[in-house]
Amino acid sequence: MSTQISTDTDAATIDIDAANAEAFARLDAADPWVIDVAPAREVLPGFRDNLVLTSGAPMPWPAYSGGQREALIGGALFEGLATDRDDAIAKFDSGVIEVGGCHDYAAVGSLAGIYTASMPVFVVVNRTHGNLGFCNFYEGKEPRRLNYGCYDDGVRDRLRHVNEVLAPVVGDAIRRQGGVALKPLIARALRMGDEVHSRNAAASILFNREILPAVLDMAGQNIAGVRETMLHLAENDYFFLRLSMAAAKASADAMTVAGSTLVSAMAFSCRGFAIKLAGLGDTWFEGPPPIHQGKLFDGHTEDEITWMGGESPITETVGLGGFAQACALSLQEYQGGAPEVMIERNQEMYAITHGENSTYRIPLFSFRGTPTGIDARKVLDTGVLPVMDVGLAGRDGGQIGAGVIRAPRECFADAMAEHTRRFGDR
Template sequence: MVTANDLATVPAEIWGGSVEAWDGSVEAANDEAFRRLNDADPWVVDVRPAREVLPGYRDNLVLTSGAPMPWEAYVGGQREALIGGALFEGLAADRDEAIARFADGSIEIGACHDYNAVGSLAGIYTASMPVFVVENRTHGNVGFCNFYEGKEPRRLNYGCYDEGVHERLEHVNTVLAPVVGEAIRRRGGIALKPMIARALRMGDEVHSRNAAASILFNREILPSVLDMIEDSVPGVRETMLHLAENDYFFLRLSMAAAKASADAMVVPGSTLVSAMAFSCRGFAIKLAGLGNTWFEGPPPIHQGKLFAGHSEDEITWMGGESPITETVGLGGFAQACALSLQDYQGGSPEVMIERNREMYEITHGENSSYRIPLFGFRGTPTGVDARKVLDTAVLPVMDVGLAGRDGGQIGAGVIRAPRECFAAALDEHAKRYGQS
């Protein structure tokens, strides 16, 4: 018979959730899931078009954030982003044709997580878009994330598609990604965990603040860049200038690292959360002990700070999978590392510190690599336990950008996951395992 330890080595996408492989102890299962998460060793090893590296990718496929939904369920900015992705990839000649082809299924929609990937906001992937390839060298699985489009508020992942968005996406495809990919390959891959750990000590939480991590990454690829200049590789200067002025560049690397880390958590019987994401419809989570099943709830609870000229009634939900960072003990779970975020997303240092401390009440352990200087280098709270969320009524907190109903980013803030998805997950856990 397959044992719990044997099954724990199987990637989430092929695990069936067999009850027979469980030894009956939720605590032992959670210990193992936490150990696997804590021991993860993510390395970025390459940059390739999605069609070349995402498992089962097809040229007529557009990926988006959140639990899978039919085309008709997508509304607002997430729907607009899907249409924009189809137009960018040349899957339709115009908006009306794209809508018709989504409706008849000739353009397919997929969920990023089903392809070992994560997407920021609407999370759009098309076949030609370059992705970071991140290997978890401890457990052998791979995670992916696409590229940051740049600091212009109107971006495809924020539900916008126009000539400027198209040009920036083409620039990523033809200039930025080839140079960054070549630099990574020349380095033989780059370890991301120590870089993230150092960035936390320098004022990042690697979700809403990535300034230090982006600088550290630029420094890491500098030897390759200098060699590439000598070899007359095209686009190097342009790429490095882009990286130098975009503090959010590293977010996509932290997301891919978190995805590769969290996917290794699969352990029968565990009540630890292995993914958190949302769509235009609502928020959803996965449990490490329940395989690929999503458990949905209403949209998240939010509070934040809006850019000048915008109001609360403009805020809309169009997806987001960057909370994979909080899933592994970063982002809102390391908020006390990044007190300067108060200027960006509101709040106060006191509130941020208390909010971060609160997360220890709902997590299984403390990360041995990611540490918070303000707390005496205590490890970040890591491994959200769905049972503790319900027992304490403390909801996981996440740092996010806020999207507007007309597209684009209009602010930033914090969200909390809704209670309902944790309750639904534990109900299913009780049915499958007989306890929770």
């Protein structure tokens, strides 16, 4: 299923291989820097106070179900847009509270990906191409989180703590430092055992080190807030994921080149998985939910796994995550599998990508660049489906495990059918 693009391009002028080379070059040259932290209402283009963003290809409110629907309701309650659950549902039904897709606002969301007006977001600029990418803050390692479809007093209090304590300190530190270059930081983290999707331990430490001089300068003015913030960062290895996602979004959005068959976004919702192609604008091509394999936390079973959204596969879109999992063999303890399987999966990805990343490299492969630039043509020709590292959500809310997913073939078939219709079969 897809949404048609309104503009037409002269197919006779399109050289697909040249378009792909240009899209890849733009992606490879991206230079993402985090420059600020600010409330969503202040920096996301077109954001409105009655708007709640969520992950995946945009859908009308009635189409959202399960944990993703509950997360939207929780976001409305947190923002004070409704007095209780029934009031929130009625206001979503009437349109008083609006639902939007994160990608339409240059943002990406983890799991359900809820953004409300007051939530602080990282502002990342791609210095090469000038475009921005945004991602909100990690709530903490408690399994019950808003992005996993939960909302209660504990979730509310943790979100307020982010708004009132953590984000102001981190934002002030970033501004004092004049921004932080994320690409070299990510490249170093890969050499230290991360793939910056499901493992961010090294990247989080490296980021903390980058802002430490500014944090020390701030300590005399706000010792309690600085102490709480640095302790939070020190004990939450997943903190950096939101920065890697925003960096990936700012990088991938620069890929837009008419006629390209390279994938510029991957995401899923409670309804299914979806992709965009760099050469087909803002069109989403949707398919069924992804194929999964994972490791569950104690006390949980396979039948509990549910889909409630997720845009962290933007990291795989730019050659990270599952496309760099041979950097992070310790993930087997967290998400299952074996080192041999992880290495084999990573090597598979070279068959479906345009090239190798000039910055992100895999030590185990003699520092070969990560496979980067998923080509929809190659996915269909080889039958190899993109692999992604993800957290697994439970039907009753919360995280119940972690693992790998594969994108469904249908998205790529639909995308290439539209591409052929517009640009011809060549």
